[in-house]
Amino acid sequence: MARNKAPSVKPKPKPKQTTDKSAKPRLNNAERSAYFARREAAKVLHTVLQGDAKRQAVASIKSLVYSPSIRNKKATFALVCQTLKHLRIIKDVLESANILNSKWKRQEELIYIIAYDVLFGKEISLVGGDAEKFLACRKDAMQSALAKLVVRKKAKNIDDFIALYQPPDITKPCYVRVNTLKLDVDSALHELGKQFKVQKDDMIPHLLVLPPHTDLHNHSLVLNGSIFVQGKASSMVAAVLDPKPGWEVLDACSAPGNKTVHLAALMKGKGKIIACELNKDRAKRLEDTVRLSGAANIEVLHGDFLNIDPKGPFSKVSAILLDPSCSGSGTAAQRLDHLLPSRTTDVVDTERLNRLAAFQKKALAHALSCMFSFLIDSNTLILQLLSWYPSCNLKLLISPEPYNSQNERVLRGRVSKKRGI
Ligand SMILES: C[S@@+](CC[C@H](N)C(=O)[O-])C[C@H]1O[C@@H](n2cnc3c(N)ncnc32)[C@H](O)[C@@H]1O
Structure with a gap:
């Protein structure tokens, strides 16, 4: 058996002398917390800006900030929101003072956050990291670039200038x-x-x-x-559907589950809710919401609503709540989307809207076939569509007459006429 080597004894490194010019200054509590808040804010900003650039749905600013990994939530939230509000000015200043070199371009979100502090923040000393040091040395250049921009925009003063960009x-x-x-x-x-x-x-x-x-x-x-x-519009849906205790309800596109658990509360825990969700991660979130609500009558179905067989096993379903993926325009203010760069320009992502509209059309058609197939014995047929029309966030509630052979055609006719489909 190989013998263990005796551990080599290394001499302890001598503590650095305070005269060493490279030693970092010790930070007081306020400086340390500002230092970490800037890094946490830069992380959130990176995710938000990346998602916005790709026009992909990422978590909202609030949910990113309130995730467990963020320690100083209040300061981080304020920094992210303020930086986003001033982002166009910050970018213009950095560009005209020629500051974002290739090294710092790789950490541009951190630079934006610190630049916000340099240009508009309270008098917090910029210490703690290399990025702070880098911008502190360029403070004068940045402030003079800002002053030139104010003149160029013919603003009376800095407040009027900021208002132009808000x-x-x-x-x-x-x-x-x-x-x-x-x-x-x-x-x-x-x-x-x-x-x-x-x-x-x-x-x-x-x-x-x-x-x-x-x-x-x-x-x-x-x-x-x-x-x-939960927002008022979102809370309206289950309330309007008004399910009775004992009903069986299909929530077709259900994560994160706010409306699902609202249905459960209205049904006083009696009856059954089948909550269908396609996305695996979101299905987990749905399960968390269900657990948190204490509802015992919700069955989570991880799968594609479009694959539910209209002639399949849901013969007892009395209502369908259909809340398909949408542009999120209705919750944009709540999500603080108006702060995002893509929303401060007039560019409309028509491709995305068309994709969503196509899915909503399919989902509606499928919900209708389910409705006319397995809601056959029910005389209360309610199909709730939230945000059916993405750009105007129209809520459409269809409560058809008791089932008869004409219903589907009438309903299709009504929907077609109203929405031009
Ligand atoms: C607008 S959200 C639903 C919000 C939810 N009703 C609430 O109030 O919390 C739409 C959901 O539908 C899901 N989804 C999209 N396509 C689906 C499909 N074909 N089948 C089931 N779920 C789908 C999305 O993943 C998303 O979670």
Whole structure:
């Protein structure tokens, strides 16, 4: 057997002398937290900008910031939003001062974040990393490039100049839906009222309204599934469908499952919901939502709704909720999409819209064939389509007459006439 080598004893490196010019300065708490927040913000910004450039649906800014990997959520969120709001100016300044060389181009999101601090941020000392050092040395050049841009744009002052570039400030109230499987509305009102101004929505039962920008991501009622942060339009769908306890409902395109668990609450946990989802990762998210809601009557079906056999095993289904993939225009403000570069230009991604519209058309046609096949014995047939028409976020609720042989044609006729398909 080979004998173990005796561990070589290396002399301990001598601690560096404080006179060493390359030694990094020790950071105080505020500087350290600013340093890390900038790196976390750069990571989020990278994902957001990449997704936006490819026009691919990535997670929203909020969900990226609120992921467990981000430690300083408040500072990171503020930095990402402010940098995005000023991004066009920052890019113009960096370009005219000729700052983004090939080395820093590879970390451009970090440069954008620090440049925001240099040009518009509070007086935070730019220490901690090489990127900070790099831009601190170029602070004067950047500020003079900014001053020249103000003159070129004929703005009266810097505030007027910034206003020229600002996306519209879209503020909407914050809505939460009480999950009545776990908590009643009055208890939720009482609990939230301890911290926030809160009232009942005047239209949708179980929906509460709080001031814009209310941050609830860490609230115990959210964490334990007693309330769901859910927009008014989204909460309207299951409420309008109005499923009765004991029904069997098919939620055709269901992740992340906000409407699925709303259905479950309205059905008071009685009956059955089949929640179909094509995407594997999103199906997992759907399962998490279902678990959090405490609903015991939801069956997650990971698969393609278009492959559900209209003559197949769902003969007891009384309603279909169809909420197919859409442009997300209805939730753009909530997702802060108006801050993204692609939304601040007038370019419309028609190819993507056409693709979505084609899928929605197929999904609608399939839902109709299912409806007229397996909803045959039911006299309450409801098909909910959310965001059917991507660019105007039209919600279409079709509640046909009790089934008869004419229905499909009538319904197809109505839909065709309304939407020009
Ligand atoms: C607009 S989202 C649904 C949102 C959901 N109703 C809610 O309220 O949380 C559309 C979902 O449909 C899924 N999807 C797209 N094509 C599908 C298909 N052919 N079959 C089943 N699910 C599909 C997408 O992956 C996406 O998760």
